[in-house]
Amino acid sequence: MDRSSIVKVIALMVTGFGIGIDFTGALILVPAIENSFDADITSTQWVLNIYALFFAMTMVAGGRMGDMFGHRKMMIIGLAIFLFASVMCFVSPSLDFLIAARALQGIGSGCVWPCTLAFGATKVSRPEHRAMIMGMILAGVTSGNVFGPLISGAAVSFGDWRLFFLANVLFSTISMVTALILMERETQHKQGEHIDFAGIGVLSFAVLLLLYGLDIGADWGWTSVPLLMLFFVSAALFFFFPQVEKRVKEPLLLPQMMQNREFRITLGLNMFNVSAAFVGLLYFPQYMQKVLGWSVFESAIGLAPLTLLLAVGSIVSGTLYNDFGPKRLLFWGYLIATTGALSIIILPAGLGYFQILPGMAMIGLGATLTVGPSGTAAVCAVKPERAGLVGGLSFMTHLVYGAISVAFATAIMYVVSLSSLSKQLVADGINMSATDQKAINGGTLTTGTARAIIEKLSSEEADKVKSAVAAAFDAGMNMAFVFAAISVSIGIVLAMMLDEEQLHKVEG
Structure with missing residues (x-):
């Protein structure tokens, strides 16, 4: 150059x-x-x-x-x-x-x-x-x-x-x-391009309603009529999205692409690889701060095994793609990430940082072997002139499912940790209102509301509550990784279904 x-x-x-x-x-x-x-x-x-x-x-x-x-x-x-x-x-x-x-x-x-x-x-x-x-x-x-x-x-x-x-x-x-x-300024631009604002709007609103429902489910009640109606509208919009795509001039998902088996598989492989990484990026720092008592800067250093592997892997995986092929890379990447998510569930909380360290490293390595290759495989599954569109579409799918994964995992984490906290407080003989339990659930004991609740307790009771909150956070995080492990394991099946020979044949 x-x-x-x-x-x-x-x-x-x-x-x-x-x-x-x-x-x-x-x-x-x-x-x-x-x-x-x-x-x-x-x-x-x-x-x-x-x-x-x-x-x-x-x-x-x-x-x-x-x-x-x-x-x-x-x-x-x-x-x-x-x-x-x-x-x-x-x-x-x-x-x-x-x-x-x-x-x-x-x-x-x-x-x-x-x-x-x-x-x-x-x-x-x-x-x-x-x-x-x-x-x-x-x-x-x-x-x-x-x-x-x-x-x-x-x-x-x-x-x-x-x-x-x-x-x-x-x-x-x-x-x-x-x-x-x-x-330099560009003087020539494509003519006749169209943007699928209708499809983008319908899909965005469907995802937004789903995320909002998962956010407020614990407050409204998971079987309440308003929440069920919210989920129903979200599901209806997801169902309506393909109908909209059939009527717009240049849809996000071209029918020719969706008829391609390898493209559908690789689009799925772009989705499920993000679940454990997104959940980990959200909960690992919180675990270090709320359970282990680390500072923000210390937790940033503690997150390095995940972030460094993600950084190095984006470069290395590109060189491995041609040598090993997408099927092997994706299979082993998904298997390693699934094992990493499961290790967080299995390892005891008493290990402290070492409860999450092996899982953090394996999730990072798994993402290294899946994120880049899955995007490349998606591009290989379509005609060359659609490479740019598919590259953006695969990354869009990646991020949207990441947001959905975090919302599902957080909803699960919140419910499980609240249940664990309530049981432990009863076992410790501490009487605390449901409102106060919700205020301290999730390990956040340094907010103004939480401090006011803790100040009403004796020093012995306060110590018991802090231990109960930390244990509840760990229980909730573990269950969040159960969801992540199940989600990532779907990628193992999809990787086994991938036909490399057909993948590298340009679509008809």
């Missing part, structure tokens, strides 16, 4: 780095956000879920608009949205405001990411360098995944979790400046 191309690739890597730190860094902040807004885990999970959902659902539209109006222009617009949303996160006066700002961040990222990849693939260098450039851009993102928790840990150490979002402001500003200065 010439010097100009190298500078442009570095600029694209900086953009990817900014996206990478935002995703993992925000997860480490969950306990601090709970304390700041006196919230519980079922509410703060939206800090992850809403971002993943809006990122995913904007990505296909963002890529199409980049084709229509210019990838450089859409990158700058997306970075401007992301920068503004990061400022809104920094000044958030309430949890609802923060969640809305995170949704806006997801929209910005959804515009930036596909255009970053497209610009790198088409404008930076010759075709023979594209694979290397894609790997370098992904290395920027995964490096951000590693440093994100460290930046958020440092922010909390300085006394305010909001400082983390100033890092978003800094990197998005640098990315905007480099895009304006180093990336």
